[in-house]
Amino acid sequence: MSLSAQPPFACDVHTHTIFSRHAYSTIGECVAAARAAGLELLGSTDHYSCMTSPTLHVRDYQYFINFDIWPRVWDGVQVLRGVEADIVDLNGNLFGWDHMLYEGITGRAFEHPHTLKEHVWRNIDYAIASIHDKTFADHATLAQTTQMYVQALDDPKVLILGHVGRTGVPFDVDEVLIAAKEHGKLIEINEHSFAPHYGQVCQDTCRHIAERCAELGVMIATGTDAHIACDVGRFDAVRALLEEIHFPSELVATRSADAFLGVLANMH
Numbered sequence: 617m618s619l620s621a622q623p624p625f626a627c628d629v630h631t632h633t634i635f636s637r638h639a640y641s642t643i644g645e646c647v648a649a650a651r652a653a654g655l656e657l658l659g660s661t662d663h664y665s666c667m668t669s670p671t672l673h674v675r676d677y678q679y680f681i682n683f684d685i686w687p688r689v690w691d692g693v694q695v696l697r698g699v700e701a702d703i704v705d706l707n708g709n710l711f712g713w714d715h716m717l718y719e720g721i722t723g724r725a726f727e728h729p730h731t732l733k734e735h736v737w738r739n740i741d742y743a744i745a746s747i748h749d750k751t752f753a754d755h756a757t758l759a760q761t762t763q764m765y766v767q768a769l770d771d772p773k774v775l776i777l778g779h780v781g782r783t784g785v786p787f788d789v790d791e792v793l794i795a796a797k798e799h800g801k802l803i804e805i806n807e808h809s810f811a812p813h814y815g816q817v818c819q820d821t822c823r824h825i826a827e828r829c830a831e832l833g834v835m836i837a838t839g840t841d842a843h844i845a846c847d848v849g850r851f852d853a854v855r856a857l858l859e860e861i862h863f864p865s866e867l868v869a870t871r872s873a874d875a876f877l878g879v880l881a882n883m884h
């Protein structure tokens with residue numbers, strides 16, 4: 617077994633393809649990279665957010681609505697269909713939640729209109745809820761931002777809170793972690809958050825969150841947040857951190873495909 621395939625690195629559940637527009641690889645290239653890295657499971661989680669389109673037109677999001685054609689096992693790698701969805705307000709609502717759709721990609725009217733979020737999320741296995749534009753939270757209280765994350769966790773398809781240590785939005789760490797634990801959901805420890813340009817404060821925050829997960833018995837997801845295939849499965853900083861703090865491997869949901877799929881099946 618290659619080193620990269622050893623726990624907690626059997627799954628990479630936060631990755632991007634060219635659909636995200638500032639990423640550079642196709643889903644096929646990401647699958648090939650996952651296989652080469654010895655991963656059992658790849659989660660593809662492109663931005664479901666205003667970042668990919670200036671409009672909320674359904675045609676700009678059709679990439680997500682044809683997920684059914686992706687093989688469940690591709691080149692020996694289990695492939696999950698995800699999104700990284702933006703939290704857009706202090707109520708923890710997720711992108712597209714209030715945008716009604718009246719027609720599909722061909723222009724034909726729906727019998728039952730529904731929201732863009734409902735339309736896209738029908739075909740996904742899980743969502744990572746993240747913040748990329750934190751302006752709406754700039755003057756919020758700690759109670760408000762904490763409640764925002766707790767509300768986001770309430771969504772039945774949100775499995776992971778993404779890169780909470782690098783977003784720059786302060787919140788009550790213990791309260792959010794305990795809410796995740798109660799739902800059987802995951803806090804992400806994100807490889808990209810350790811990139812030098814995010815600085816020491818970001819690294820310290822991520823470390824503190826990982827330590828509290830260990831102490832409170834909260835499960836984590838490891839994700840590279842790869843925006844190019846050669847970064848898929850590369851967990852150098854996350855590996856070093858988890859080893860350094862003696863993070864319990866049974867709390868790493870991404871330690872094996874079976875473990876991750878078990879969490880996915882049992883979240884509530």
Ligand SMILES: [Zn+2]
Pocket residue numbers: 700746748778779
């Ligand atoms: Zn992100």
Ligand SMILES: [Zn+2]
Pocket residue numbers: 630631632700841
């Ligand atoms: Zn991402």
